Amino acid sequence: xxxxxxxxxxxxxxxxxxxxxxxxxxxxxxxxxxxxxxxxxxxxxxxxxxxxxxxxxxxxxxxxxxxxxxxxxxxxxxxxxxxxxxxxxxxxxxxxxxxxxxxxxxxxxxxxxxxxxxxxxxxxxxxxxxxxxxxxxxxxxxxxxxxxxxxxxxxxxxxxxxxxxxxxxxxxxxxxxxxxxxxxxxxxxxxxxxxxxxxxxxxxxxxxxxxxxxxxxxxxxxxxxxxxxxxxxxxxxxxxxxxxxxxxxxxxxxxxxxxxxxxxxxxxxxxxxxxxxxxxxxxxxxxxxxxxxxxxxxxxxxxxxxxxxxxxxxxxxxxxxx
Amino acid sequence: xxxxxxxxxxxxxxxxxxxxxxxxxxxxxxxxxxxxxxxxxxxxxxxxxxxxxxxxxxxxxxxxxxxxxxxxxxxxxxxxxxxxxxxxxxxxxxxxxxxxxxxxxxxxxxxxxxxxxxxxxxxxxxxxxxxxxxxxxxxxxxxxxxxxxxxxxxxxxxxxxxxxxxxxxxxxxxxxxxxxxxxxxxxxxxxxxxxxxxxxxxxxxxxxxxxxxxxxxxxxxxxxxxxxxxxxxxxxxxxxxxxxxxxxxxxxxxxxxxxxxxxxxxxxxxxxxxxxx
Numbered sequence: 001x002x003x004x005x006x007x008x009x010x011x012x013x014x015x016x017x018x019x020x021x022x023x024x025x026x027x028x029x030x031x032x033x034x035x036x037x038x039x040x041x042x043x044x045x046x047x048x049x050x051x052x053x054x055x056x057x058x059x060x061x062x063x064x065x066x067x068x069x070x071x072x073x074x075x076x077x078x079x080x081x082x083x084x085x086x087x088x089x090x091x092x093x094x095x096x097x098x099x100x101x102x103x104x105x106x107x108x109x110x111x112x113x114x115x116x117x118x119x120x121x122x123x124x125x126x127x128x129x130x131x132x133x134x135x136x137x138x139x140x141x142x143x144x145x146x147x148x149x150x151x152x153x154x155x156x157x158x159x160x161x162x163x164x165x166x167x168x169x170x171x172x173x174x175x176x177x178x179x180x181x182x183x184x185x186x187x188x189x190x191x192x193x194x195x196x197x198x199x200x201x202x203x204x205x206x207x208x209x210x211x212x213x214x215x216x217x218x219x220x221x222x223x224x225x226x227x228x229x230x231x232x233x234x235x236x237x238x239x240x241x242x243x244x245x246x247x248x249x250x251x252x253x254x255x256x257x258x259x260x261x262x263x264x265x266x267x268x269x270x271x272x273x274x275x276x277x278x279x280x281x282x283x284x285x286x287x288x289x290x291x292x293x294x295x296x297x298x299x300x301x302x303x304x305x306x307x308x309x310x311x312x313x314x315x316x317x318x319x320x321x322x
Numbered sequence: 323x324x325x326x327x328x329x330x331x332x333x334x335x336x337x338x339x340x341x342x343x344x345x346x347x348x349x350x351x352x353x354x355x356x357x358x359x360x361x362x363x364x365x366x367x368x369x370x371x372x373x374x375x376x377x378x379x380x381x382x383x384x385x386x387x388x389x390x391x392x393x394x395x396x397x398x399x400x401x402x403x404x405x406x407x408x409x410x411x412x413x414x415x416x417x418x419x420x421x422x423x424x425x426x427x428x429x430x431x432x433x434x435x436x437x438x439x440x441x442x443x444x445x446x447x448x449x450x451x452x453x454x455x456x457x458x459x460x461x462x463x464x465x466x467x468x469x470x471x472x473x474x475x476x477x478x479x480x481x482x483x484x485x486x487x488x489x490x491x492x493x494x495x496x497x498x499x500x501x502x503x504x505x506x507x508x509x510x511x512x513x514x515x516x517x518x519x520x521x522x523x524x525x526x527x528x529x530x531x532x533x534x535x536x537x538x539x540x541x542x543x544x545x546x547x548x549x550x551x552x553x554x555x556x557x558x559x560x561x562x563x564x565x566x567x568x569x570x571x572x573x574x575x576x577x578x579x580x581x582x583x584x585x586x587x588x589x590x591x592x593x594x595x596x597x598x599x
Contacts, residue, residue: 038454059457062450065492070443070485077447080425080432081455085447100437101482105444108434109425 001228002198008185011216016179019209020118022154023175024049026161027086031057034165040075040087042068048088048118048175068094072101076111084112084165090124091117091133091174099139106170107143114164114171115140120150121260122293122301123210124177129292133174137208138265140172141238147191148238150174150267152212154182156235159189167191174209176260178298181213194241196248200228203320204248207258208234208267211286211307215258218313227320237270245271246279255283256316260307263287284319286312329372331541337400338368338541342570343599344396344409350590352413354421358567358580359474360393362505365539366563370470371397373541375548380467382448384432386441387474387503388422389582395419398430439480442500445471446490449498449558468497468552476508479517484529490558491530498558499551500531503538505567507578523562531560538563571596 008014031037031053038060045051045063054061064071068089075085087094095102095117106113117140120133141148147167151157157175164171184195197212198219205215212233219229230248234240249255255275259267268285275281286306293301302308306315329337342364349355370376370383385394392412399406404418411417418427422436432448435441449469456466477483490498504522506513526533532554536547544563551559567581568574571593574585585593 059454062493064485064489067482067485067489069439069482070446070489073440073443073482073486074447074450074489076433077444077449078451078454079447080444081448081451083451083454101440101443104434104437105440111425 003196006184006187006195006197008183011183014181014183017154017182018177018179019151019154019157020049020175020177022151022157022182023116023161023173024052026158027053028056029158030161030165031060034084036082036084037165038062038078038083038085040064040071040085042066042071042089042094044089044118048090048116050088068098069101072098072113072115073105075113076105076109079112084114086114086116088116088118090131091120091136092131095136095139095172096133103143107145110145110169112168114173116173116175118175119177120174121176121209122288122305122307123260123298125298125301126295128295132293134261134288134293135265136174137237137261137267138269141270145170146238147171149191149235150208150237151235152209152233153180153184155184155186156189159187163189163191176210180210183213192236192239192241194244195233195235196230196244197233198229198231200230200252202228202252203254203256203316204230204232204252205256205258205316206232206234206245206267206271208237209260211258211260214309214312217309218316221313222316234267237267240270240274242274242278245274249275249279249281253281254320255281256319257283257285257287258312259287261287263289284315286315329374331545334368334373334541335365337372338364339570339597340599341367341393341396341400343594343597345392346585346590346593348392348396348409348412350585350587351410353584354413355392355584356389356582357574357585358507359387359390359503359505361571361574362539362565362567362569363390363393363472363503364570365541365544366472366501366503367393367397369541369545369548371401373545375545375552376470380465382432382469383430384441384445384448384469384471385423386433386435386445386471387438387477388435388441390472390474391423394423394431398428403430404428438477439482442471442473442483442486445469446486446495446498449490449495450493452497453495466497468499471498471500473500473502475502475504475506475513475522478522487529487531494556495558496555499548500558500560501548502560502562503565504562505565507567507576507581509578509581511578526560526562530557532557533560533562535562535564538565539569
């Protein structure tokens with residue numbers, strides 16, 4: 001029922017590591033293998049976790065200062081000079097502030113630039129809504145030529161760097177701040193693949209980022225109540241593995257999306273658009289519904305916006321009874 | 323006509339006027355596009371593509387003020403990058419010459435541009451990449467490649483430009499040469515009426531750039547300044563080229579309305595006569 005091809009045996013009691021930390025480790029590994037990888041940041045080396053790369057490869061690391069728009073342009077220029085730049089900031093600043101630079105200097109030019117948006121979602125917590133990247137998926141997936149990836153744990157984040165390097169063209173990678181379960185096996189990351197972690201016949205839980213593990217736990221709890229959930233990790237938001245989503249929706253007839261992002265334009269929209277066109281299915285979208293986050297300890301913020309496991313479970317039960 | 327070989331100032335002046343004529347015919351045919359900037363910078367483009375100052379085998383020319391693209395298309399065509407006849411397709415469906423530059427649409431278009439300021443950062447990144455690659459061959463006798471980036475004075479109102487200057491100076495990118503086509507007009511008005519800079523040169527110097535100022539419509543003077551910029555070290559250099567918007571056509575000169583006005587058939591004929599093309 002659980003897919004042990006993807007999940008570590010001790011997935012119910014995993015160690016914790018931040019997704020941003022896994023990404024930083026991936027940069028050091030891939031940076032060691034590929035001399036054309038360069039890393040940029042806008043005065044956020046430490047908190048976006050590119051510091052370790054900077055220490056290993058100082059000659060290939062560039063801190064542009066607090067200037068996200070210029071960071072993206074410089075990254076595009078470096079790519080035209082033959083390098084593979086990874087440009088890192090908080091998601092709310094880049095792609096937030098640097099969106100038009102990403103649109104024209106990167107996407108229209110098909111520049112081989114990778115953009116890392118850290119502190120995505122309200123899980124970034126205490127700094128409050130101005131620092132919580134809750135629209136980045138929407139901003140990036142609307143752009144032609146852009147690949148959008150949201151790893152579910154540190155292990156996936158580490159592997160995503162190599163996958164992004166091997167993809168010729170723009171890639172956006174979404175990372176998060178808190179220490180969260182590191183529950184998947186170290187596997188090569190496949191762009192365009194949705195990972196099915198649990199088989200079920202009653203309802204499909206489709207999630208990305210931190211919410212994938214929560215979906216697994218909610219599925220475990222609902223199983224005790226006789227509800228068998230399918231759990232799918234959509235870490236590749238664009239391109240989307242349409243067959244896996246459609247196959248699951250056909251089987252269960254009920255789909256719930258879960259994300260730490262605006263449901264308008266985010267994963268909820270991605271799945272609703274697919275099903276609306278190909279397999280009309282009533283869906284429930286869990287996430288931020290046209291509201292900002294708030295400041296606080298991240299678990300408290302999750303409770304306040306309905307992204308804690310208790311709220312998610314209740315929302316799924318309510319949907320089942322609609 | 324295609325130009326090769328060593329060009330005298332007189333030749334370059336003639337070419338500049340030919341490029342101006344090309345621009346006006348393109349804009350008239352398309353019934354859209356920009357006029358004042360392409361005309362004010364025609365002498366610069368003549369020097370960059372035909373004056374022997376740029377090494378086309380390794381240097382890059384970046385147009386950041388993308389609305390100037392008719393002049394770059396004309397220069398590329400006259401330099402043999404693509405057939406001159408193709409200039410007539412400017413802005414048409416299926417053309418390789420879109421209304422604003424798209425990287426790679428034809429060889430020699432290095433950046434997608436149009437939203438002002440972006441090309442300045444991209445040029446900075448390209449120059450940084452060249453420096454980085456050159457480090458690997460530091461013992462060889464390879465000449466360092468350069469990036470020439472053309473920007474407009476209205477463009478200086480974009481904050482991104484100053485972000486890029488900060489970074490280029492911090493990284494000591496002396497292989498990066500900016501040329502400011504300072505024609506003093508922008509789409510709505512005179513630059514000085516919309517956003518007063520005080521002294522442009524002083525502001526640029528305060529940011530740490532090497533600044534050289536000259537008459538940008540004087541072939542001899544502008545060419546000398548660009549050659550001088552190549553010798554400057556430790557920081558990027560800005561050549562402030564003072565020009566006249568709509569240069570070369572009496573009734574278009576120094577009039578903001580001609581920023582993006584399309585000449586009538588009558589005006590086109592008059593202009594071509596004045597330009598002697």
